[in-house]
Amino acid sequence: MPWQKVAAxxxxxxxxxxxxxxxxxxxxxxxxxxxxxxxxxxxxxxxAYAPLSDSPVEEYIVTCKWHGAQFDIRTGKGIGPLAYSDVRTFPVRITGEMIEVEI
Ligand code: FES
Structure with a gap:
């Protein structure tokens, strides 16, 4: 799987x-x-497919801003009844000033 630069x-x-x-x-x-x-x-x-990237994060738990499902951002594991399934995770690495994700 290739590593892709996604952000600085x-x-x-x-x-x-x-x-x-x-x-x-x-x-x-x-x-x-x-x-x-x-x-x-x-x-x-x-x-219900809300974006998670702009939802609040405490420690390693993101709480979906639509209805409150929670996910561990380290594992993708869903927490609570509204997290119908886990979410996919991607490996991350830092190269210089860039962040890369393995797709
Ligand atoms: S869409 Fe995330 S909890 Fe409903």
Whole structure:
């Protein structure tokens, strides 16, 4: 699987998420920085498909802003009854000033 540059390190602040697009993937990816570590998950809640990238993150848990389903951004594991299924995760690495995701 190829690594794709999706953002610069300076594009994302600790404790936040941003949507990114990777070549070769039609759907966006939610890229998060939490505790100064980077994580990438599918930018689509498994309940009713809200974007997760602009939902609040505490520690490693993102809470969907539409109805409150939660996901662990490290594993994609859904938490609570509205998280109908887990969300996909993607490996992340830093190369220089860039963030890369393996698609
Ligand atoms: S769309 Fe995310 S909880 Fe409903």
């Amino acid at each position: 390190v300076k594009d994302i602040k600790n404790g936040n998420g941003i949507p990114v697009v990777a070549p070769g993937r039609k759907k966006p990816i939610a890229l998060f920085c939490a505790n100064h570590q980077y994580f990438a998950i599918s930018d689509e809640c498994s309940h």
